[in-house]
Amino acid sequence: MTDTILETEGLTKEFRGFVAVSGVSLRVRRGSIHGLIGPNGAGKTTCFNLLTKFLPPTRGRIQYDGRDITGLKPAEVARLGLVRSFQISAVFPHLTVLENVRVALQRQRGWNYDFWRSDSRLRQFDDRAMELLEDVGLTSYAMMTAGELPYGRKRALEIATTLALDPVMMLLDEPTAGMAHEDVDRIVALVRRVSAGRTVLLVEHNLKVVAGLCDTITVLARGSVLAEGDYATVSRNPEVVAAYLGTEADSVSMGAAAHG
């Protein structure tokens, strides 16, 4: 078992000539929490979609756990234990909150093509599902239709669904985007708790989240890696400061960068 769980080599994505991600080589250490940050349009989400196979790369290779996954489909990498969340919260709106988690649990057992097992047999997953919901603070919402959850709770449900697969590595796409302050703190605590025994890669906009959470931070700007290291190193890098100040002088992120 090597120390690196996910590695990319010269990862590049072009959209009709526009280079969104250019030659990104990334190394994520096993068991770490790795942050991917950068100003708007830096290519974070594109990069993320490349890693989870929701976009095919134009060039470059992706290795996961010693295996080349460049040509696999999203569902296939998910079954290898590399599971993602979405920026626009994606839950199954017409299932209950509990059923959302249960679907992930049954998938993990390989029951998807089971045409016969009855509803009551599926209840055996209920305990585990409730545990997961408790982890993300959704116990009292279990019987609610997922589509009716408030935004922040949908994000929490998404994390619970992701966890249900017992992933080796989680990729979280801006897990705190659009959340209220107290929710942000809860999600940060949650990510830290569930990272035990797993690797987490998260794309973040909110630098405060990254500061407290990540072991390693990669800064992207205009599609390429600008800097890498722990928060202290990265935040002192003059190029990083310039990238944030230069492009987002009016935004909140600047304030966060300045305060550290």
Add this chain to the structure above:
Amino acid sequence: MENLILQALSGLASASSLFLVASGLTVIFGVSRIVNFAHGSFYMLGAYLAWTFVTNLPRGHLGFWGGVLGAALAVGVIGMAVEMLLLRRIYRAPELFQLLATFGVVLIVQDLALLIWGPQDLLGPRAPGLRGSTEVLGLRFPLYELFLIGVGPVVLGLLWLLFYRTRWGTLVRAATQDREMVGALGVNQRMLFTSVFFLGSLLAGLGGALQLPRESVNLHMDLSIIAEAFVVVVVGGLGSLSGAALAALLIGELHAFGILIFPKITLVLVFLVMAVVLVIRPHGLLGRPQEAARGTGMAEPVIRAAPPALKWLGLAALIAAILLPPFAGDYALTVLTDMAVFILFAASLHFIMGPGGMASFGHAAYFGLGAYGAALAVKWLAAPMGLGLALAPLAAGLGGLVFGWFCVRLSGVYSAMLTLAFAQITWSIAFQWVELTGGDNGILGVWPAPWAAGKLTYYYLTLALCLGATLILRRIIHAPFGYALRAQRDSPLRAEAIGMDGFRIRWAGFALAACMAGIAGGLFAYAKGSVFPTYLDIPRSVDALLMVLLGGVQTLSGPIAGAIAFTGLQEQLSRMTDLWRLVLGIVIVLLVLFFPQGLAGAARSAWEARDARPNA
């Protein structure tokens, strides 16, 4: 060689007419997102009205052309009225309800046309000044056809000017891309939608009116043109005017040359081209992926266990279905057998539409494949009933696997249109391959085995098999596969991200539903003793849609209630009045307007509202 040129020219003339109709349909769809089944009826009305005007006005140029334009304008006004009275109220309803409402209009127009103009084909006068023929490259070619070839490009040019050179056109194009945004900018959407409907219907009416010198006016014009117009619009890309022109050209020429090369399978050819185009370009030749309309997503209820009262009601109905028939007459037994068959047919469609989230406009294909599977086994292998009934789901399931492989990779309207295309292919084979299927005469002598020949015995056999299969479907919806099916419907991305192969799950669901429809079809064939191409035509597919939507997609009891209500209603209506289509159409329109959740859905909400009140 000469033949080829003539053929190409007459292909151009049909392309031109096809474009007129399709352009109206695509413009309406682009703005309102309504798949307008009634567009074919507007076309038919155009032809009938033109006949009336032209034959009543004084002969000559003014009488003829005035009549044609008058008919087009009148149809435009009728379209506007339909939009204002009906469609305007249901823009927020699910797509399929809109479709259902427009089909209600189809039924109403059919019977009104029958009332006004009678059942016989009407022949119109030829166009003054364009009666003869002329020399084209040394060949004689009818002048009127030449005129039609010119009409298409002229109308395309005028539409282009309208859309790109006027403020109204800019608004229409903007609304086609993002109607909520246009609304947010303060544009009067009502006026915009109504005027677009006027224009679209006018084009359909014009297309119909211009057919007057070419062919007889009859009551089948509506459904035959709508299938082709759908093909053109979908192949071109929904909402794309130039796409519609290109596709009309393609389909028109395909028809013209198809007759030379494969006279028997021209219809198959057209739909096959559509299938190929859609697999290669899922949004048509010049179409763009549709932005999902915002704010229309209703919170659909979760599938929950039926309330106890409903269970008791179901049990009571079942007991009645078992105990009462021995006291019923032959006619009642026939109706009850039909009901059992259609319950399974509707339940199988519901399986892919409700939990699967896939719309099918062509579910009759699998019903028909089942029926023909059994009948062909009887005709060619002298198979006993047991074998015939076993072959039915097999044939339908195989069809479901092959067609499903194409259909489930597309989404929304495109997928639904592809199911329609495959159903039409199956229909054309049954209709045109006379040696194998007997064509329009069907296959006769498909009688049950002696032990099941009695009407009562056969009813019990049908009831057992259909209810059994329906209960199996119900069980599957609650099994892990059912959850997987609903999960991929709710959020394909999320399903993919947790490692579910959405395509394979949808495919399996589609094939399974086809199998079940096949059982229903096989039983139906033995019940009637014969099979005909009408078992798999468009009206049959629409029947299934009606049953599911009348009953309600959201509940499992919906399709059952819908099948019983629909079969009963149709049976009663056709006995009471010749105008049953008119009454049925009005009933459909009223139901869509007042019970958009369907019968079972409405009953359930009423029940739940009553239950909730004391707690609130």
